[in-house]
Amino acid sequence: MLLQRRYVYRFLGLVILLFFTAFFFVPLIWLFLAPTKTDGQLLNQSPFAFGSFSTFFHTFHRIITYSGNSLLTWLENSAIYSFGGTALAILAAIPAGYGLALTEFPGRKTLLSITLVVMIMPATALVLPLFLEINKLGLYGTKWSLILPFGFFPFGVYLAYIYFSTTIPKDLLAAARIDGANEWGVFRHIAVPLARPIIGLVAFFAFVAAWNNFFLPFVMTYDNSQYPLQIGLQQLIGSTASFNPANFSAGTSITILHRPDLAMAVIIAIAPVLIVFLFAQRTLVAGMLAGATRE
């Protein structure tokens, strides 16, 4: 009797797990299969049927060349904003984390507390005020209106702070100082060589945050030539027949897109982050938890 009950629970558990696996994973499978089919096939065939490679390449070609290679422009913009922001975030966060962890100066504690508060504050909360400020500073419409905010990354500072305060013993630094190294030398020759893992970690989080950001570029860019992919994707919806039939009354000059094209654009847009996610999960989780559990 007891044994039977146990099997019932197991079975129920399995059903629940499979249900959520479908919820989380089926959309992705569908997404990657969609560009291999034509719009007609997408409607008529099974959702999990594979179309053909030649259709896939056609779809790819159509979306890349759509509207004067817009997608490539957006890709380039995304890369500039994200890599620029990430580089700035690392330049600011690594020394700052080191300074907070291993040097003494008045205001250090206050700076740490402010960093914690700003970290909990959602980044989107600052978008509107930031827009108003950037406008005032005359940076609106420039690359800096995105690179600078992406480079401001308090979470990275916090990660670097935790990292340096747990991996480098203060005694080591004291010894180096006694040996005559100046502060910069200590940082350069002791901290920087040890900092590789934390640079990777900060880079990952800063890059993903910047690449996936929608709200900030939404308010800071106003022209197709400035859009990053996230905004470009939104534009594409407007050109997709099945979602906006009204836009395509007779005589329209816009090239009509279909669902497989849009799916292809999404795949291209998410590819960089997806690749990082696929290959970095283990290290990242380990790194993240290391910060949390080391006592």
Place this chain on the structure above:
Amino acid sequence: MSVPSATAVPSGRASVRRGDRAGGAPPRSASGNSRVAGYLFVALYVALLLLLGIGPVVYAIYLAFSGPGGFGANFTAAFNDYRFLPAFEHVLEYMAIWLVSQTILVVGLVLMLHTLSRRIGAIFRFLFYIPGALAGAASVIVWLFMLDPTASPFAFVLHWLGYNSFDNTISPGNLPPIFAMMAIWTGAGGWIVVMYGALNNIPTELLEAAEIDGSNGFQTAMRIKLPLIRKWIVYMLVLSFAGGTQLFVEPTVLGQAAMGVGISKYWSPNMLGWFLASQYNQFNEAAAISLVLLVFGLVIAALLVWRGRLFEVD
């Protein structure tokens, strides 16, 4: 982004304290030289913090309390705006659905995964976590496909629920649960990974002792594992709450595909703020809305931190 950033924090305060203890009495070698060096190390970050963190908040406060109407006029104007209350209601409804279901789902799934073998658990965690890569407009588009009964692999579910066309599915009343579902799709997996990590920190002896004492899997989960990950649950709520009030991407992108059905350009408070600023140059009122949102989010977060004893050092 908010998900992974969660992980390091609950011990954060403890670490700050530890840092203080270690640094409370500065080492004798800490001279004026080292003090200057300290400032130089943090200089770039502080500049960015002042310009892009504190600057906008101060500027928003200034804008919100100035302008033609005098002190407080912008807030009155915002509250009296006929679009203000509906926008807040939408977001509150969305958050209620999202926070409750995400908490149940994450906690339930993580406890379940923790009873499986390590290998199999890892596969499931990976599958749940991968959609996190699609945060933003990409996930909304994926769900546009999923919610369209003509093409969706879930079409049979949609038909069964009585939705036979795309504009059926995205009727205004359905929007809060739809946005909640999108948020869970991209966010829950990250939290599951994080909490699974926390569960793995529970000493095996403790779990074995419970088993010897006759506790079954369910009891162990409820009485031992759940209390031990409580902090993480509170932390998830804090970050989700603060982030949830800011809802913007999903309704904006969905609005682009709404086929004339109604998602207004001021569906959420953030959208309303942007609408006022961009369409009517009403920067003061927009700043007031931003501040209301920010304060609201931070107060609730602070309450959770305090009531949940989040930063308590054990």
